Amino acid sequence: MTALTRRYIDQVVAHLPEGQREDISRELAALISDMQEERLATGAGEAAAERDALEELGDPARLAARYRNAPNYLIGPELYPVYVRSLQWLMPMVLGIALIVNIVVYFTTEAEANIGAMIGQIVGPVISALFWLLGSVTLFFWVFERVAQPRDKAAVARDGARRWSVDDLEIEVAHAREARSEAIVGLVMLVLLALVPLIPTTFFYVGHLNDGGPFVNQDLWTFWLPAYYVLLGVEAMLGIWTIVRGRTTRPRLAARVALDVVAGVFFTVLVLTQQVIDPAIDSGILQASRAMDWVDVLYLVVIWGVVLWDLYVCVKYWRTLGMSERLVTSG
Amino acid sequence: MNEELASTLATHRQELRRGTLVVACLLACRTPRYGYALLEYLASAGLDAEANTLYPLLRRLEGQGLLKAEWNTEEPRPRKYYSLTENGAEMAGELRDEWTRLTASMATLWKESPR
Numbered sequence: 001m002t003a004l005t006r007r008y009i010d011q012v013v014a015h016l017p018e019g020q021r022e023d024i025s026r027e028l029a030a031l032i033s034d035m036q037e038e039r040l041a042t043g044a045g046e047a048a049a050e051r052d053a054l055e056e057l058g059d060p061a062r063l064a065a066r067y068r069n070a071p072n073y074l075i076g077p078e079l080y081p082v083y084v085r086s087l088q089w090l091m092p093m094v095l096g097i098a099l100i101v102n103i104v105v106y107f108t109t110e111a112e113a114n115i116g117a118m119i120g121q122i123v124g125p126v127i128s129a130l131f132w133l134l135g136s137v138t139l140f141f142w143v144f145e146r147v148a149q150p151r152d153k154a155a156v157a158r159d160g161a162r163r164w165s166v167d168d169l170e171i172e173v174a175h176a177r178e179a180r181s182e183a184i185v186g187l188v189m190l191v192l193l194a195l196v197p198l199i200p201t202t203f204f205y206v207g208h209l210n211d212g213g214p215f216v217n218q219d220l221w222t223f224w225l226p227a228y229y230v231l232l233g234v235e236a237m238l239g240i241w242t243i244v245r246g247r248t249t250r251p252r253l254a255a256r257v258a259l260d261v262v263a264g265v266f267f268t269v270l271v272l273t274q275q276v277i278d279p280a281i282d283s284g285i286l287q288a289s290r291a292m293d294w295v296d297v298l299y300l301v302v303i304w305g306v307v308l309w310d311l312y313v314c315v316k317y318w319r320t321l322g323m324s325e326r327l328v329t330s331g
Numbered sequence: 332m333n334e335e336l337a338s339t340l341a342t343h344r345q346e347l348r349r350g351t352l353v354v355a356c357l358l359a360c361r362t363p364r365y366g367y368a369l370l371e372y373l374a375s376a377g378l379d380a381e382a383n384t385l386y387p388l389l390r391r392l393e394g395q396g397l398l399k400a401e402w403n404t405e406e407p408r409p410r411k412y413y414s415l416t417e418n419g420a421e422m423a424g425e426l427r428d429e430w431t432r433l434t435a436s437m438a439t440l441w442k443e444s445p446r
Binding site for chain 1: 381409410
């Protein structure tokens with residue numbers, strides 16, 4: 001046996017359990033000799049024949065992996081659905097707990113509570129909590145994939161996967177649940193938006209700029225802010241309509257599209273013609289940093305980005321609604 | 332055939348052949364054979380297998396108790412001969428029957444399908 005073959009075999013068995021090394025070494029040595037002999041018979045030189053044989057056997061690490069029958073994946077198809085499901089359950093739970101714990105800790109340890117500082121202080125721990133969860137769940141399944149017997153894996157897959165029954169096909173129920181939860185999230189967003197004109201600057205550490213008044217220019221109360229609340233009110237009524245009806249309908253989608261366009265135009269005119277941010281703040285930072293030129297552009301990009309996104313969502317809904325209606329009428 | 336279809340075909344072909352090597356090994360090992368001889372024997376029957384697939388597979392079948400292995404040191408080059416165990420013979424029979432059933436099903440489908 002040449003040094004080259006010796007090295008090849010050593011590299012293969014280095015990845016294998018102690019007890020199998022001797023046996024596999026001898027078998028591979030015989031195999032390589034046989035392969036070499038076959039090539040010599042076709043007129044190849046000694047060294048070329050050996051090289052060719054070894055190249056056909058390929059990467060020693062891969063050959064060893066085949067001997068070990070080691071899975072070359074992290075989590076196999078039996079456990080994968082269970083893995084995903086575990087994350088779906090645990091992620092929101094850990095997120096909620098991490099948020100609550102961190103907020104409570106912040107308010108109990110900080111003498112002068114302040115939203116901006118709080119967000120700054122809890123974002124890091126919350127994100128790392130989620131990564132810890134992701135890492136440890138993945139690690140758990142990775143190890144389980146390798147130590148569990150196939151029988152146990154099949155059992156876990158059976159118990160862990162959500163049991164499906166024909167009742168799940170009740171489209172109305174599923175749609176209602178989806179449409180309702182989406183509408184509730186929407187209402188929460190509306191409440192937050194309604195608070196925007198009222199938030200005082202002290203909340204974000206910049207109270208010195210305008211003596212703790214709101215961020216939004218208070219002169220806008222003559223027309224623009226009341227109109228803003230009317231828009232939010234109409235949006236909220238649409239949301240409540242969805243919650244009551246339990247499903248999204250095409251008339252409701254049409255109303256939503258119309259409202260999107262109106263809101264887009266409203267905000268465009270607002271930012272182009274009015275002083276939205278309180279003038280005291282405006283002269284304080286924005287003008288000092290000569291940011292005025294691109295600030296309007298930024299507003300418009302955000303406004304129409306949101307509007308276009310929502311229109312896209314509406315189109316998607318419109319199509320799926322059309323699809324199930326067609327199926328129902330043709331069936 | 333374009334490239335995409337060709338690669339789809341390659342995938343399906345590989346899926347189809349995946350289990351056949353095991354059946355072929357079991358059937359071929361009714362006569363004791365060492366790895367390289369088995370490789371040549373399969374090739375002569377029109378089944379091309381690679382040494383780096385076959386050798387680990389033989390060991391696995393040995394581990395499952397379907398093949399037993401014995402070193403023959405009488406020849407100038409010592410070789411490991413694999414032969415069927417009782418369990419292996421039984422399983423070879425089962426798998427061969429399965430194969431026959433599949434062939435019959437395919438034949439039926441082929442006959443019945445409109446050209």
